[in-house]
Amino acid sequence: xxxxxxxxxxxxxxxxxxxxEYASPEEVTEAIRxxxxxxxxxLMVIARYWHRQRYGPLEQRVEPEEILFEAITITLNCDRRxxxxxxxxxxxxDRVMESLSGHILEKRMAEARAKDEMESQMERTEHEQRYxxxxxxxxxxxxxxxxxxxxxxxxxxxxxxxxxxxxxxxxAAEIREELxxxxxxxxxxxxxxxxxxxKHAKIRExxxxx
Amino acid sequence: MTDKKGNLPNEANALSRAFREFVLEADAKDxxxxxxAMGEDSKQLAESSRAIAVEALKxxxxxxxxxxxxxxxxxxxHEGLSALIQLLRRREGMSEExxxxxxxxxxEEIRRIEVDRSYTPSPRTIYQLExxxxxxxxxxxxxxxxxxxxxxxFTNEVMRxxxxxxTMGKLNSAEMKLLNEFVNFLSSQERDMDKE
Numbered sequence: 001x002x003x004x005x006x007x008x009x010x011x012x013x014x015x016x017x018x019x020x021e022y023a024s025p026e027e028v029t030e031a032i033r034x035x036x037x038x039x040x041x042x043l044m045v046i047a048r049y050w051h052r053q054r055y056g057p058l059e060q061r062v063e064p065e066e067i068l069f070e071a072i073t074i075t076l077n078c079d080r081r082x083x084x085x086x087x088x089x090x091x092x093x094d095r096v097m098e099s100l101s102g103h104i105l106e107k108r109m110a111e112a113r114a115k116d117e118m119e120s121q122m123e124r125t126e127h128e129q130r131y132x133x134x135x136x137x138x139x140x141x142x143x144x145x146x147x148x149x150x151x152x153x154x155x156x157x158x159x160x161x162x163x164x165x166x167x168x169x170x171x172a173a174e175i176r177e178e179l180x181x182x183x184x185x186x187x188x189x190x191x192x193x194x195x196x197x198x199k200h201a202k203i204r205e206x207x208x209x210x
Numbered sequence: 211m212t213d214k215k216g217n218l219p220n221e222a223n224a225l226s227r228a229f230r231e232f233v234l235e236a237d238a239k240d241x242x243x244x245x246x247a248m249g250e251d252s253k254q255l256a257e258s259s260r261a262i263a264v265e266a267l268k269x270x271x272x273x274x275x276x277x278x279x280x281x282x283x284x285x286x287x288h289e290g291l292s293a294l295i296q297l298l299r300r301r302e303g304m305s306e307e308x309x310x311x312x313x314x315x316x317x318e319e320i321r322r323i324e325v326d327r328s329y330t331p332s333p334r335t336i337y338q339l340e341x342x343x344x345x346x347x348x349x350x351x352x353x354x355x356x357x358x359x360x361x362x363x364f365t366n367e368v369m370r371x372x373x374x375x376x377t378m379g380k381l382n383s384a385e386m387k388l389l390n391e392f393v394n395f396l397s398s399q400e401r402d403m404d405k406e
Contacts, residue, residue, distance in 0.1 A: 029267065032266070032267060035259075035260070035263060038238035040258075040259035040263070041242070041252060041255050041259070042234060042241065043259045044259040045233055046230060046233060047259075049230065049233075065258070065262055068259060072267075077270060077273070094234060142226075143222055145222045145223070145225065146222035149226065149229055163228050163229060163232075164225065167221070167225045190232055190240075191240055191244070193229070194232050194240055195248075197233050197244075198233070198244040199248050202248050202250065
């Protein structure tokens, strides 16, 4: 009796282009297995970044290892499908961590509030209020991110300008021309940005300052 | 800050993404140097992430294995139930419609039990069928999947029965023997589980 179930069988997508766009469970597994050392370093640095980026009491922040584990797990079980033709697995996991870090925090905060929950007209209003609060919280988080980045490069205007250029999807060539940078100078700036990121992500709770 | 098209992007998220891109696109050498410059062991950092990935892969394998095993067992039980109902019906010389009428269940349900391996009959239907075929109480429950506790060899025995059961014509003596042995087996399973 041959009935080995495909692990993502809850995704019964018809054949054709839509299927090809997304990685199969086997492709995801293989991609995770074959991550290089550099890939793993990137993932850990990114996970640390997300640990720091979510506001709220330190005890409610999610550990970087937890974020990374969850991102890999839900990619493996196809709850977040990897568009293999469009992004690398590392970039995909970054996006998943971005999404997760907010959700995990919200879930923990909701669990803390959930003890008093009851179904009622008044509670629906409360739910609406929570929804609004979470929208406001998103705004606050986004603003915090921007201010953090700007503060990191307060003494490095060129790096900040390069970063802002990339944020509006300018190419490296366009940015170099705009800022009058040679290729070598541009490469030097990108390395400064990289170091700033790694340094920022490294700082852990207890030493939670820049 | 505007993009080339003159639209206003979500500045903060765009900036964050651009920031992360410098890590995502960094070449291995630059990344290693940046990590070492912070006083960290780059190999250790990679190993931390790798250990997490290995654990996630291991748990995923276990999860898939358990799901597959449960599905195999559930389908085997259904196949056994299907074969048993067909043989019992043939023993009594009944059509599906006759059986449905006597058991006071919908004929469509009888058909589904006999052909659809994924179909789980209702507890009432199971009870009614046991009554019609004069089976010991809860004999069919074990095959319906409603009761989870079974012995390790139970599924194998069910699969063996289903494989040997035939579906055409009146029961011959071999099929009758097979049927009676299987019903006795189910009854003994139920009795043994009650004792535990």
